[in-house]
Structures are given as structure tokens and as C-alpha cells.
Amino acid sequence: xxxxxxxxPVDDGGLLRARVVxxxxxxxxxxxxxxLGAPAxxxxxxxxxxxxxxxxxxxxxxxxxxxDVRVGDPWHAVHLxxxxxxxxxxxxxxxxxxxxxxxNIDVVLVVEHLDPDPDLGRVERLLxxxxxxxxxxxxxxxxxxxxxxxxxxxAEVAQVAIGVDVHAVSVLDGAGLDPxxxxxxxxxxxxxxxxxxxxxxxxxxxLAGREVMATAASRADGRGxxxxxxxELVPLAGGAVLVDTPGVRGVGLVAAPDAxxxxxxxxTALAARCRFVDCAHAAEPxxxxxxxxxxxxxxxxxxxxxxxxxxxAAYQARRADARLAAAERARWKRVTRDYHRGLRGPGAPxx
Ligand SMILES: Nc1nc2c(ncn2[C@@H]2O[C@H](COP(=O)(O)OP(=O)(O)OP(=O)(O)O)[C@@H](O)[C@H]2O)c(=O)[nH]1
Ligand SMILES: [Zn+2]
Numbered sequence: 194x195x196x197x198x199x200x201x202p203v204d205d206g207g208l209l210r211a212r213v214v215x216x217x218x219x220x221x222x223x224x225x226x227x228x229l230g231a232p233a234x235x236x237x238x239x240x241x242x243x244x245x246x247x248x249x250x251x252x253x254x255x256x257x258x259x260x261d262v263r264v265g266d267p268w269h270a271v272h273l274x275x276x277x278x279x280x281x282x283x284x285x286x287x288x289x290x291x292x293x294x295x296x297n298i299d300v301v302l303v304v305e306h307l308d309p310d311p312d313l314g315r316v317e318r319l320l321x322x323x324x325x326x327x328x329x330x331x332x333x334x335x336x337x338x339x340x341x342x343x344x345x346x347x348a349e350v351a352q353v354a355i356g357v358d359v360h361a362v363s364v365l366d367g368a369g370l371d372p373x374x375x376x377x378x379x380x381x382x383x384x385x386x387x388x389x390x391x392x393x394x395x396x397x398x399x400l401a402g403r404e405v406m407a408t409a410a411s412r413a414d415g416r417g418x419x420x421x422x423x424x425e426l427v428p429l430a431g432g433a434v435l436v437d438t439p440g441v442r443g444v445g446l447v448a449a450p451d452a453x454x455x456x457x458x459x460x461t462a463l464a465a466r467c468r469f470v471d472c473a474h475a476a477e478p479x480x481x482x483x484x485x486x487x488x489x490x491x492x493x494x495x496x497x498x499x500x501x502x503x504x505x506a507a508y509q510a511r512r513a514d515a516r517l518a519a520a521e522r523a524r525w526k527r528v529t530r531d532y533h534r535g536l537r538g539p540g541a542p543x544x
Contacts, residue, residue, distance in 0.1 A: 208271065211236070212297075212434075213258040214426035218242055221270055226259055229380065230428035236260070236268040244273045256425045257296040257382055257436050278327030280384065291513070295384055295436045298328040300376050303354075304387030304396060305332065307346055307361065308339035312388075313353050314498045317456055319386050320354060321502055325452035328384075331358050333373060335392035338363040353495065355458045364392065364399040374400060379432030397437075401429045406437065453506060457499045463491065 211223035214233050219242065222233040238244065243251035244260065252273070254260060259274035280295040301323035305311045311334060323330035332354050337343035343361035351359040362369035376383065377400060385393040394406040405427045425438045454461045460482065464472065468479025474496070475483075485491035 207263060207265075208261040209264050209268075210274075211260050211262045211270075212426065213254055213256055213260060216253070216255050216258070221254060221260065223260060223262060223268075223270070224426075226380075229426070229432065229434045234268060236262050236270045238270055244270055246273050247275055252293075255293045255296050256438055257298060259297060280322070280326045280328070294438060295382075297382055298326055298384050298436060299381045300383045301326060301328045301330045302373075302383055302385040302387075302393075302396070303330055303332045303357075304385050304391045304393045305334055305350070306336050306388075306391045307334045307343055308336045311346065311350055313350065313494065314501075315388065316350060317353055317495075317498050318502060320357065321452045321456045322386065324455040325449050330354075331373070331376065332360070333385075333396060334359065334361045335396060336363060337361040337368055338365045343369075355456070362396070364395045367399075370399060374430070377429055377431035377433035381431075381433040382426070382436055383429070383433060384436045397427075397429070397435055401427070401435070405429070405435070449506060453499070453502055456502075457495070459491065460496065460499045 210226040211234075212226045212229055213221050214224055215222040220238055221236045223236050224231045224233050238254070241251070242253055244254050245251050254270065254273055258276065260270045261272050261274070263269045263271050276293070276296040278296070278298050279293045280298055280301075281291040282294050301319075303316060303319040303323060305316050305319075316332060320330050320332075332350060334343065334347055334350060340346060343363075347359050347361040351357075358372070360369050360372055362373060364370070373396075385397055387393050394408040397406050398404050398408065425436060427435045427437060429435050463481045463485050464474065466481035467474065467477065469477055472480050472482070474480050477483075482491065482496065486493055486496055
């Protein structure tokens with residue numbers, strides 16, 4: 194929370210276009226959007242903690258959001274820009290539906306280890322999450338130095354990552370890191386998702402060129418998760434930033450039909466050729482999906498993985514509907530209560 198050395202550039206209306214590097218209840222930490230590595234500045238929020246989007250709806254700002262800030266003493270955030278992507282989490286609360294844990298992410302690094310063997314189902318799950326966000330997924334397979342044929346393994350993973358670049362890398366010898374580094378353009382925001390121990394922190398540190406995240410090894414000496422700063426939007430090399438929040442790390446899948454279609458483009462294309470539009474790909478005649486499994490074109494594992502994620506998506510959609518209905522009932526209860534209060538007048542006794 195250091196003061197910037199020079200006054201930040203503001204437009205004619207006295208507003209600064211800024212990026213949220215940390216969002217707390219009452220205030221934000223922001224940096225100028227054209228200088229994401231600059232020192233962060235505290236910015237006040239309206240009392241309800243919400244900011245208007247261009248469509249007028251008021252939402253809680255989150256890390257990665259672009260905000261317009263009135264620069265004064267103190268700074269005040271006044272509105273939010275539209276989010277070009279949003280990583281959402283299925284929220285545990287009963288009233289709110291989904292929680293946006295990071296906004297304006299450009300690239301989701303799906304990090305999976307080559308040793309032990311990569312878990313294809315997990316890659317498919319994380320790809321679905323990435324497609325859902327609106328960001329571009331890139332698969333990074335770590336620990337290439339521990340296996341004899343990393344390229345062969347990458348080719349296998351590429352078969353379940355349709356339309357997605359797959360890189361095998363090692364932070365020990367630097368192999369394969371250059372194409373990942375090429376993603377780090379100025380203003381680009383990335384997140385790294387993947388299981389514990391996959392090597393996310395090691396990868397990010399290799400990309401940053403310094404230790405910005407504590408790895409398994411450095412955590413052992415008692416340092417925090419972030420070694421350099423408490424901000425959740427961490428500057429990398431090349432003007433890019435990494436978004437690392439507990440929310441993004443422990444993100445629960447919020448699947449969505451479109452995202453599943455993207456991840457499982459091969460299954461979707463086959464299903465379009467089934468005789469019945471509502472084919473369940475079980476025992477129906479003329480099922481192109483089962484035919485592909487029987488001929489060996491579509492691995493049984495992949496069909497099962499698709500079914501599993503589709504079931505989860507349907508379950509989440511039902512639960513979201515139920516929550517929406519409950520929130521709507523609660524709202525009407527309030528509206529009617531306020532209406533009756535209005536009839537009774539202030540302080541009037543209950544009838
Ligand atoms: N041999 C080898 N080991 C690696 C490589 N990348 C990471 N590791 C090791 O894998 C272990 C886990 O790496 P981390 O970077 O801490 O993994 P993480 O994904 O950040 O784990 P969490 O913080 O628990 O989510 C550490 O002991 C690293 O040294 C690699 O390319 N090669
Ligand atoms: Zn079918």
C-alpha cells in the first residue's frame with residue numbers, strides 16, 4: 194500500500210482506469226491498468242461494497258476487475274468495466290449463486306504432472322472450468338525431466354485437449370518453457386490450476402524469474418504462500434500478471450453445457466450424428482457415440498468422463514435454480530413485509 198512516486202495518469206473526468214489486485218469487504222487495492230507492476234494503492238468502495246457494471250447491475254468487485262477510480266484523498270472506486278472472462282466458483286452459501294473468484298483472466302494454465310502419470314479425467318475437468326471462464330486454456334505438463342518420453346505423453350494428453358496447446362516442461366532444466374513464456378505479454382492475466390504438488394508454484398516462479406510463490410520446498414522453512422507480497426495479482430515477467438487467490442486454487446468446478454461441448458468437442462460431434470436427438474448413448478439404435486466406442490475411435494474412458502461431468506453440471510444447474518427460487522421467495526417476503534409496515538406507518542404495533 195505504498196504511494197505511487199508520480200501522480201497516476203487520469204482521464205478528463207478525473208478517473209483512473211485501474212486493475213484490482215486485491216478485493217476486501219470495504220476496500221480494494223488497485224494498480225493503474227497500464228502498469229500492472231506498479232505499487233498498489235488503497236481505494237474505497239461504496240458502503241454496500243458493490244460497484245455498478247455498465248448494464249447498471251451492482252456486483253462485488255473481485256481480483257482482476259477493471260475499475261474506474263476517482264483519484265483524490267482517499268481514492269474512490271466508482272464503476273466496473275465489463276468482464277471479458279470470469280472464473281466462477283459454485284458458492285457454498287444458500288443465497289448467492291456463483292462467486293466470481295477472478296475476472297479478466299486471459300489464460301488458464303492447466304498444470305498436471307507427468308510423474309506420476311497424468312490424470313486425463315482431471316485434465317478434462319480443469320479444461321471445462323477454463324472454457325467456462327471464457328479464458329484460453331493451455332495445458333502444461335510438468336516434471337518432464339522425470340520421464341523417458343515426455344513428448345509421447347504430451348501427445349496422448351493432447352488427444353483429450355482438443356483445440357488446446359499442450360506443453361511438456363521441466364523447471365529443472367528449463368525444457369519446454371519458452372512457448373509458455375511466450376504467453377506473457379503486457380497486461381495478460383493468467384491463473385494456474387491443478388492438483389497440489391503438480392508444480393504450479395515452481396512453474397510460476399520459473400516464469401517470473403524470481404520466487405513469487407512459495408513451493409513445497411520453500412514452504413518447509415516457514416515462509417508464507419506468497420513470498421514477496423500479499424497482493425493476489427502478482428507481476429510476472431513481460432508485464433503479465435498471475436492471479437493467485439485461495440478461491441482460484443481450490444476452485445470447485447462449475448460446469449456448463451457450452452464448456453462441456455468445448456472440452457468434449459469429439460463426443461459432441463458424434464452425438465450430433467445419433468439417430469435420435471435425445472439419444473442417451475446407451476442402447477438406442479443408430480447411436481454414433483456407441484458405435485465409435487465399439488470401433489475403438491472413442492475411448493470408453495472419455496465417454497465415462499463426459500457423462501460424469503455432464504451429471505455434475507446438471508446437478509449444479511438444478512441446485513442453482515433451487516437457490517434462485519429461494520432467494521426470490523425471500524425477496525418477496527421482504528417486499529410484502531415492507532409494504533405492510535408502510536400501511537401501518539412507522540412504529541405502529543402489529544395488528
Ligand atoms: N523433477 C522436477 N520436480 C519438480 C518440477 N516442478 C516441480 N517439481 C517439484 O514438485 C514439488 C511440488 O511443486 P510445487 O511447485 O510446490 O507444486 P504446487 O502445484 O505449487 O503445489 P501446491 O502449492 O500444493 O498446490 C516440489 O518438490 C518441486 O520441487 C519439475 O519440473 N521437475
Ligand atoms: Zn447416441
